Amino acid sequence: MINSILDSLMPGDENLGMPPASKIDFHAYKIKYGIEQIVIDLLLEITKISNDKFLKDFVDLNEKQKSIILKEARLKNMRLFLTFLKHCFKAYYSHKSVLSIINAGSSPPFPKGNVLEDDDWTILMPVYERGSIYRKFNE
């Protein structure tokens, strides 16, 4: 069920080459950052809303229904939903493969760093031409 929720929040995008969130090892993240209880609470909440509203488990719903349930979960317990969503973003956007696809620059451990091209300081000509602007006075 957790994978189904992850993919509803962050489905893949083939055109952009982005994997769905379920392809990231969220289980390992969950253990590393000790958020098991948050995940359990969210699963319980979503299961309840899903069964109350559509008499089905979340995984058995179609995409539109899933979207409705997630919106309702957000409204019902904003704090829990946002906490979970932030963890989804953190897990996803700290994954090496994702960082590589989004052009986040040299990925840690940063063997080479990032190159920024040399600057042409004639860009400062208008500032120079205006002359000194700092406040002069007799100390």
Add this chain to the structure above:
Amino acid sequence: MNDGVDVIIVGSGASGAAAAWSLSRDKSLRIVCFEQGSISKQSEYPSKSTDWELSRSDKFSFDPNVRKNPADYPIDDSNSPISIANFNGFGGSTILYSAHFPRFHPSDFRVKTLDNVASDWPLNYSDLIPFFNENEKMMGVAGLIGDTANTNYDNLLPPVPLGEMGKVIANSFNEKKWHWWPSYAAINTSKHKDRASCINLGPCNIGCSQGAKGSVDVTYWPIARKNGVQVITESRVYEITLDSKGLADGVMYIDASGNECKCKAKIVIIACSGIGTPRLLLNSKSTAFPDGLLNDNGLVGRNLMLHPLAYVEGVFERDLKSSIGPHGCCILSQEFYETRAEHDFLRGYTMQILRGAPPIETAISGYLMRQLSTGKRHHKDFKKLFNHTAGIAIISEDLPKLNNRVELDFENKDSCGMPGVKVHYELSNNTKNILKHGINMSKEVLSSAGAKVTSSFSPVRNSGWHLMGTACMGTNPQKSVVNKYGQAHQVKNLFIVDSSVFVTSGAVNPVATAQAITLFACNYIRENIAKLS
């Protein structure tokens, strides 16, 4: 150390390190520095791992109440719209700072004479020039000589690269005919003093694993320790003691094993920050100073200045690779630094142009600001934001107010039983007007650069890095705590050398000026050591 040492320095951060180095050039002095935190290893900084952004809400958070390291002390900042940021460890807050390194302006030391606000400092900008120069050489400061809004610098490394985003914003400033300049940053843009050069990794403020950022653990400290300064870490000084003549005779501290110890000294130097220094003074009560050491005039902990910040963010249609490069440092503008007749405020502000947010921050803030959705549109939304944003931080001059203050918090104590601190702070109308103006001008710059302004707010809560004014210097012992050398008016062998002694705040990051003042004070101590001890 039962026989005592010549000099005790409390705190190993920006000012403590500069003091240690300066005094250690006199090889005859026995110098000990006490640091309540431990030594961070460069090789273990989180920037070496892909989940480095997560450490900012954990062990490397700049908020001590989030970080909760054993060295941290409780700070109740619920009575302040700005929360306190710091780092308690060897190297102090320089471990986590962004390394902005501008100097105060000459006018900052003469605000009473020039603008009839606050007080003039008991020293001039020109008194500090040799020490600014010396400090910049030691720290390794990147920048560009010839800044039309500043006096000239002697020692600068090549400036931090602008990047595509920096160029776009710079051109916008040019269009408006406003001042801008590459940031002054304590970042090695080329190899300097055996330290590697910056490779534009980005996350400077979780510790620089490259060692290119000028945090004092890699600048001043290696030389000071080589010169014989002893650093005692994980040891918390909780009291400065006085002898029967009213002179400082040492400190009481809890060592790493939890033992209460005393270390005697001929001179004591405090460098614990604008929060830590008044905390230590207020906790050092005696018959002579029942309300806290040097607090006979009630000024210790008062006049806290925090540099309230405003923030404006814009999104560009074009991918400007804006997240690449040292995060905090790109360019600055001091177009509105000085008082102008047409403004509804006195003094002014600096605009700092910051790099774009890293990936996780982009996703979370994008979602909270309703610019990024979940579901099918998520990745398209993310692509429109990431590397497309630029931020402008407005640093306002913060004029001193007696009611803005630090007090001991006896209900919340640190791991050694020493009281924490309560912070009481509110923004003045002058500051609010400065921030409002700064937001409007920043919006103009971003719009003129072609960005859509997506958020603007003030004050930024998590921005209380600049802790100033809580043991201010002056010539009148009734109206100040120390003289221009940081020497306590009432205890001649006790010195304060951090930004607690600032009379006013300027409108730039304080570390360069704090360290110059430290070197100025230590020069005086070295020249007068016989009289002082």
